[in-house]
Amino acid sequence: MELDTVINADCIKWLNEQPKGFADLVFADPPFNIGYQYDVYEDKLAYDEYYKWTNKWMKACVRALKDTGTFWIAIGDEYAAEIRMLGRKLGLTLRNWVIWHYTFGQNTKRKFCRSHAHLFYFVRDPKVFTFNENAIRVFSDRQREYRDKRANPAGKLPNDTWSEFVRVCGTFGEREGWHPCQMPETLLLRIIRSCSKAVDTVFDPFSGSGTTLAAAKRLGRHWLGTEMSPNYIQGIRDRLKNTRPIAHCEPFANGQDWPAEHLAELKGVYAEESVATTLLYENRHLLEAFTEHFNRRLAEAGVKGKYESHQVWRQLERLRPKCGELPRVKTHVAEPSGKPRPLDAGLFE
Ligand SMILES: C[S@@+](CC[C@H](N)C(=O)[O-])C[C@H]1O[C@@H](n2cnc3c(N)ncnc32)[C@H](O)[C@@H]1O
Incomplete structure (x- = not known):
């Protein structure tokens, strides 16, 4: 099978023509069935039709996964419960139900603004899977806020609510500009880094603007994807040409x-x-x-x-x-006032 490429195809049809068990990690961000304007896909199916279609592509992805494989799925509120149940029906084990809380929530007129998506983290085998915990550790509150000497310098594993990945909005430099819902590359880097190894193959059935594929290439993984729009395919190929491994x-x-x-x-x-x-x-x-x-x-x-x-x-x-070059971060302690004072003067001279 040719790797490090993106194929212009319907993912279900293409996947079912491939040998079983080629992918170590699948990340799927399907259309949410909420009327988004895509190039060729019609994002407004009847409930039953969308449900049946979801079952089909999830089944095709599970077939493509190795026995030790990992399957991440992004979805909105409307079908989160269905995806969780279908995962169970397909024999997957849920390891985390992550909430991606994003800033720049979508505006609403008569209800609270939507500012999250669901990220399901499934594995085929609950005992044998890849999880590189040391590659994604972050500061613990003990370290960052309380300056507690007992804190583990290696940090802690991130929480299952992710607020640190900003939604890619219209004016952002990262935005490719030709796709309506591009995910942030940093979010995919966390997923790929934690759930795959250097030689692994990462597959995305709904490649969109190519974020998963770009993140996989940055991390030196093999990348492979399908996308039904020929225009998006061209965009992905250009994006990947300009993406270099870290x-x-x-x-x-x-x-x-x-x-x-x-x-x-x-x-x-x-x-x-x-x-x-x-x-x-x-x-x-x-x-x-x-x-x-x-x-x-x-x-x-x-x-x-x-x-x-x-x-x-x-x-x-x-x-x-x-x-304006560093992302804004929330810190829970008061910023020291006045001029910052290095503890160890001379260290950086
Ligand atoms: C939500 S977007 C994916 C966005 C992507 N995660 C990104 O960060 O750019 C879903 C994509 O799936 C594509 N698509 C829809 N049905 C498909 C199918 N059956 N096979 C392949 N691609 C499909 C759409 O054209 C759209 O680009």
Whole structure:
């Protein structure tokens, strides 16, 4: 089977023509049946029709999964219960029901604004699956907020409510612009990083703008997808041509000239750790732990070298929120007032 490619096809038909068990990880973000304007797909089916169709594509994806495979599905409120039940019927085990809480919720007129989606994390075998816990750890409250010396420097596993991934809106730089519902790449990086290994094959039946495929390529995984729109296919191919693996470059000695892929990763870690630069500036241990987490992610993506904490610091300093380049993060402790005060003066001289 040809890997590292995207196929212009109906996923159900294509999948059922392939050999069984080729994929280690499937990520599916189907149309939610809420009337979105896609290029060729009509996103407004009768309930029964959509339900039957969902059953068919889920079954085809389960057939494509290896026995040790993992299956993630994104869905809205309307069909979350159905997906959970179909997963059970197809013999899958639910490991997490993640809520992706996004900022920039969709506007409503007479009810609360929608600001979340459901992410189902299923596995075929409840005992044998890939979960790289060390590749996705984030700061614990003990570390970030209470400065508790007993805190595990390796951090903790993220919660099952994800608020750190901002929805890709119209004006965002990340937006490809030709697809109505592009997922953030950082969200897919977390899923792929935690649920697959370097040599694994990641498959997306509803490739859309190609986010899953781009994230898989960044992490050095094999990527494969189907998409029914020929226009989107062209867009995905262009996007993937311009996507380079994080391991493409080694860390540069000069902190000013980091490869774009490493810089993007640094911003991602910063958002996921949810720690303000002022806190890192004040607390050397936190900065060391942040650098360690960042290096671990690069290593997991195949990068051999490491960055030093002073290089990380300088880069963050350059990107501080006033330049609008670092994502905004929520911190639960009051920001120190006045000029930040390094604990270890001279460290970064
Ligand atoms: C919600 S979007 C996926 C967005 C994607 N996760 C991203 O981040 O760009 C769903 C996509 O599924 C495609 N699609 C719908 N039915 C399909 C089918 N039977 N086979 C393949 N693609 C299909 C639509 O054209 C649309 O681009």
